[in-house]
Amino acid sequence: MADIIIVGGGLAGTVVASRLHQRRPSLLIVLIEAGPDPKNHDHVLNPTEASLLHFSDLDYKYFTTPQEHLDGKPKYNCGIKALGGGSVINTGGWIRGDALDYDEWAQDVGDERWSYNGQLPYFKRSEKHFDPEADPVQHGSDGPVHTASVRSTGRKYPLRDTVLKLWSRLDLKHNHDLNDGRPQGISDLVENWRNGKRQVVQSTYPLGGVQVHSDSLVQRVIIDETKTATGVELANDEIIELKRGGQVIISAGAYRTPQVLMLSGIGNSSHLSEYKIPITVDLPSVGQNLHDHLGHFRYWKLRYPEKGLALGSPEFGGPNYNLGGPVDFLVRAPIPVEPLKAAIENDEELVSDDHPLLKGPRTHLEMLLLYGALGAEIQGLQIPLDGASVSTFVMGCLPTSRGSVTLASSNATDAPIIDPNYYATEMDQHVMREGFRMHSRLMLETPEGKELVQSEHTPPGYPILGTYASDEEIDARIRMGATTVFHPGGTAAMGQVVDNSLKVYGITNLRVVDASVIPKPLAAHYQVPVYGKSIFESSSVSHC
Numbered sequence: 001m002a003d004i005i006i007v008g009g010g011l012a013g014t015v016v017a018s019r020l021h022q023r024r025p026s027l028l029i030v031l032i033e034a035g036p037d038p039k040n041h042d043h044v045l046n047p048t049e050a051s052l053l054h055f056s057d058l059d060y061k062y063f064t065t066p067q068e069h070l071d072g073k074p075k076y077n078c079g080i081k082a083l084g085g086g087s088v089i090n091t092g093g094w095i096r097g098d099a100l101d102y103d104e105w106a107q108d109v110g111d112e113r114w115s116y117n118g119q120l121p122y123f124k125r126s127e128k129h130f131d132p133e134a135d136p137v138q139h140g141s142d143g144p145v146h147t148a149s150v151r152s153t154g155r156k157y158p159l160r161d162t163v164l165k166l167w168s169r170l171d172l173k174h175n176h177d178l179n180d181g182r183p184q185g186i187s188d189l190v191e192n193w194r195n196g197k198r199q200v201v202q203s204t205y206p207l208g209g210v211q212v213h214s215d216s217l218v219q220r221v222i223i224d225e226t227k228t229a230t231g232v233e234l235a236n237d238e239i240i241e242l243k244r245g246g247q248v249i250i251s252a253g254a255y256r257t258p259q260v261l262m263l264s265g266i267g268n269s270s271h272l273s274e275y276k277i278p279i280t281v282d283l284p285s286v287g288q289n290l291h292d293h294l295g296h297f298r299y300w301k302l303r304y305p306e307k308g309l310a311l312g313s314p315e316f317g318g319p320n321y322n323l324g325g326p327v328d329f330l331v332r333a334p335i336p337v338e339p340l341k342a343a344i345e346n347d348e349e350l351v352s353d354d355h356p357l358l359k360g361p362r363t364h365l366e367m368l369l370l371y372g373a374l375g376a377e378i379q380g381l382q383i384p385l386d387g388a389s390v391s392t393f394v395m396g397c398l399p400t401s402r403g404s405v406t407l408a409s410s411n412a413t414d415a416p417i418i419d420p421n422y423y424a425t426e427m428d429q430h431v432m433r434e435g436f437r438m439h440s441r442l443m444l445e446t447p448e449g450k451e452l453v454q455s456e457h458t459p460p461g462y463p464i465l466g467t468y469a470s471d472e473e474i475d476a477r478i479r480m481g482a483t484t485v486f487h488p489g490g491t492a493a494m495g496q497v498v499d500n501s502l503k504v505y506g507i508t509n510l511r512v513v514d515a516s517v518i519p520k521p522l523a524a525h526y527q528v529p530v531y532g533k534s535i536f537e538s539s540s541v542s543h544c
C-alpha cells in the first residue's frame with residue numbers, strides 16, 4: 001500500500017515524487033507513468049534532435065477537432081508518453097513570464113501564494129542560473145536545473161548586432177534579464193540546456209527511492225462512498241491501494257488529467273452519463289477552460305546567403321554554437337491599448353479602462369528571429385536547410401479563446417477529444433495581426449531588414465503581405481499557418497476544479513499538480529511555472 005500515488009511521471013509528477021522522497025524518505029511513493037523510461041531512446045538527449053520525436057513512438061500524436069477559426073482544419077498537438085513528459089521533447093526555452101500575470105492569478109483566487117512574489121522562492125529553488133548580468137535577487141544559483149542566457153554561453157551569432165538593431169526599431173528596451181518578472185523588451189533567450197544536452201526532469205529531480213511503474217496507464221482513481229481517494233485502477237485492471245490518509249496526486253498533463261478525473265466520476269454529470277460513468281462529483285468545469293498559446297512563423301530569404309548567417313550553411317558555426325538554439329533574443333511587447341480595447345469590446349460587453357488585459361501594460365506579444373527556416377512544411381513550403389533563410393515567430397501571450405477536453409470513450413487507452421478553439425476571439429486575432437504587422441515593417445521597411453532579407457517565402461497561393469495588408473489578408477495567412485506552441489493549461493483550473501492548495505473540490509485526499517491548474521494563460525513558457533508549482537506543492541503535501 002502506498003502513502004502517495006502520483007498519476008503521470010511527466011514534468012510535474014517527477015518533481016513532486018522526487019521532492020517528496022527527499023523530504024520524507026520513509027513514505028512509500030508510487031509514480032505511475034503511461035510511457036516508457038526514455039533513457040535509451042536515440043533522440044532524447046540531444047535537443048537539436050527534438051523534431052525527430054514528433055510522431056515517434058513516444059508521441060501521443062494528438063489531433064484537435066477541426067478548428068472552426070483555423071480554416072476548419074484539425075491541428076497536430078504533441079504530447080509525450082514517457083517518463084519525463086514534456087521535458088523529453090521541449091526546446092528548453094526557460095521563460096518565467098510577467099509578474100502581472102501571476103499577480104492577476106493570485107488576485108482571482110484571493111491567495112498571495114500564487115502571486116509572482118509568492119512563487120518566486122520556488123522559481124529560484126528550481127534553477128542554477130548562469131548569467132553574471134542577471135539580477136541575483138531574482139535567481140537561484142544552486143537549484144538542480146542549469147539555465148543560461150545566450151550571452152553567458154559565449155556564443156556569438158553573426159547576426160546578433162543587426163538583429164538587436166532590428167528589434168530596437170520597435171522602441172523596446174534591451175533587457176539584461178528575461179526572467180526577472182518584467183520581461184518586456186529585447187532579452188537574451190534563456191534555455192535550460194546543460195553543456196548542449198537536454199536536462200530531462202528525472203536527471204535534475206532523481207527518482208531513486210521512488211517506486212516507478214513505467215508503461216502503466218491509469219484508468220481511474222478509486223473513490224469510496226465517503227468521497228475519499230483510496231487508490232488507483234490501471235488499464236490492465238491492476239489496483240494500487242493507498243494507505244489510510246494517503247494522497248493521490250494527478251499529474252497527467254492538461255489533456256489527460258481531466259480525462260482521468262472524468263473516468264473517476266468527477267466532471268460534468270451529463271457528459272459522464274453519456275459513457276455510463278458513475279458520478280462521484282458533478283464538477284462541470286473539469287476539462288473546460290482549455291487555453292493554449294498559438295504561434296505563427298514567417299520565412300525570409302536572406303539577401304547574402306553566402307555569408308554563413310543561418311543554420312544549414314557550411315559557414316554557420318562558431319564557438320559554443322552547440323550550447324543552445326540558433327537564436328539570440330526573445331522579444332516581449334505590449335500593444336497599443338485603444339485598439340486592443342476595441343477588439344475586446346467585440347468579444348465582451350462593457351469593457352472598462354481597468355479591464356485586466358488593458359492594465360499594466362500587459363505582455364501580449366512574444367517574438368523571435370530564428371537563424372534558420374524550420375517547420376515551414378506546415379505552411380506547404382519546402383525550404384531547404386541551406387543557410388539561405390531565416391524565420392520570425394510571433395505568439396499571442398494572453399489569449400482569451402477557451403476550448404475543452406472531453407471524453408471520446410470510457411477507456412483511458414483512447415485519447416480524449418481536444419478542442420482548443422484557437423483564434424476564436426477578436427482579441428486573439430487582433431494581437432496576432434499586430435505581431436504580424438510588426439514583422440512586415442521590420443523585415444520589409446527598416447534599413448536592417450532590407451539589408452538582411454531579399455523577400456518573403458510565402459505559402460503557395462498567398463501573396464507577400466506588407467504593412468498595408470488588410471486584416472482579412474493577415475487572418476488568412478494566420479488561419480492557414482498557425483500552430484500550437486505546446487502550452488495547454490487550464491483544464492482543472494484553480495478556483496474551478498481545485499482549490500488554492502490544489503485539492504480537488506468535493507474529494508478528500510485527491511490533488512492535481514500540473515499545467516492543468518493554471519487558470520488563465522501566462523506570458524510564460526510553461527515548464528517554469530510547472531517546476532515552480534510542483535516544488536511549492538511537494539513542500540505542502542509533505543507537511544500533511
Ligand SMILES: Cc1cc2nc3c(=O)[nH]c(=O)nc-3n(C[C@H](O)[C@H](O)[C@H](O)COP(=O)(O)OP(=O)(O)OC[C@H]3O[C@@H](n4cnc5c(N)ncnc54)[C@H](O)[C@@H]3O)c2cc1C
Nearest residue numbers: 008010011012034085086090092093218253514515525527
Ligand atoms: C514539443 C514541445 C515543446 C515545448 N517547448 C517548451 C519550451 O521550450 N519551454 C517551456 O517552458 N515549455 C515547453 N513545452 C511545454 C512543457 O514541456 C509543458 O508545459 C510541461 O511538460 C507540462 O508538464 P505537465 O507535468 O503538466 O505535463 P507532462 O509533462 O506532459 O506530463 C504528463 C505525463 O502524464 C503521463 N500520463 C498521462 N495520462 C496518464 C495516465 N492515465 N496514466 C499514467 N500516466 C499518464 C504522460 O504520459 C506524461 O508523461 C513544450 C512542450 C512540447 C510538447
